[in-house]
Amino acid sequence: MIGVIGAGAFGTALAITLARKGTPVRIWARDPATVEAINTRKEAPRLPGVRLPEGLTATTDLAEVTQAQTLLLAVPMQALSGMLAQIDAPLAGKRLVACCKGIDLATLTGPTAVIASAKPEATPAVLTGPSFADDIARGLPTALTLACGDDATGAEIQAELSGTTLRLYRTTDTTGAELGGALKNVIAIACGACIGEGLGDSARAALMTRGFAEMTRLAVRLGAQQQTLGGLSGLGDLALTCSSELSRNYRFGLALGRGEPFDNALTVEGVKTAEAVTRLGAKLGVDLPICAMVNEVSTGDTSVAEAITYLLNRPLKEE
Incomplete structure (x- = not known):
């Protein structure tokens, strides 16, 4: 049994x-x-x-x-x-x-x-x-x-x-598998907000890619194997959750971007994860700008438009 x-x-x-x-x-x-x-x-x-x-x-x-x-x-x-x-x-x-x-x-x-x-x-x-x-x-x-x-x-x-x-x-690699599954929910909220705000699929693709970089950066810092993040628990889950309205996290992001209410009875794991990972990134000195903005938007401290402006005006860097 x-x-x-x-x-x-x-x-x-x-x-x-x-x-x-x-x-x-x-x-x-x-x-x-x-x-x-x-x-x-x-x-x-x-x-x-x-x-x-x-x-x-x-x-x-x-x-x-x-x-x-x-x-x-x-x-x-x-x-x-x-x-x-x-x-x-x-x-x-x-x-x-x-x-x-x-x-x-x-x-x-x-x-x-x-x-x-x-x-x-x-x-x-x-x-x-x-x-x-x-x-x-x-x-x-x-x-x-x-x-x-x-x-x-x-x-x-x-x-x-x-x-x-x-x-x-x-x-x-439990660390890599766990962080892939956790952070993809945060990035899915960002992607939903992007589409809800009417910013388009190109912007969503950029958020997914740079979000994947954040996911990998934190996981490797905590001892995970980079290849784990390229597997089902990382990239695979990210691709699904950031592109389907069957995902609660993506739908929550859509509601944020559209300025619409969301059913508070539904568990949206990415909201608490955004808070936790922002605290964890600060503790470890790992730069997680998308996760940080999702946390601020989810709590109402920042609007979606302000978050996008912040991300687009960060200093230019190598990929």
């Missing part, structure tokens, strides 16, 4: 694709109504129209899910630490796979460091890359990165989670 903690769209989509290949999956949800929908009607509230396989069951009892050897932690980045604190079961020898993207505001670290600090007896890993939950749930081909510092354990998780439509590539 595989356990999934978090019955949002992405956690449920992963549970669906695993159950379809015959793996028993137990998913934890906070809401009893969600559990009832999954168990009784075989429906997922966050994925309307997708019929759930028989091997997928749900519960509100964390103890039932944490019996699994592999646990997928499909909760927002800023909720990860609190979620781990709720787990009382012994986790020695278990694999905890973070399925969130971002930087923890309290510690300025990624998900595997948060897991290692909270549950040092378990093996942390992270699953990241270009993907939309609806694509995974409907069985459309998707490729992701599985990053685990212990390569042997990573290979076991890779085999356990991969299927006919979900293909995982493995790396031991």
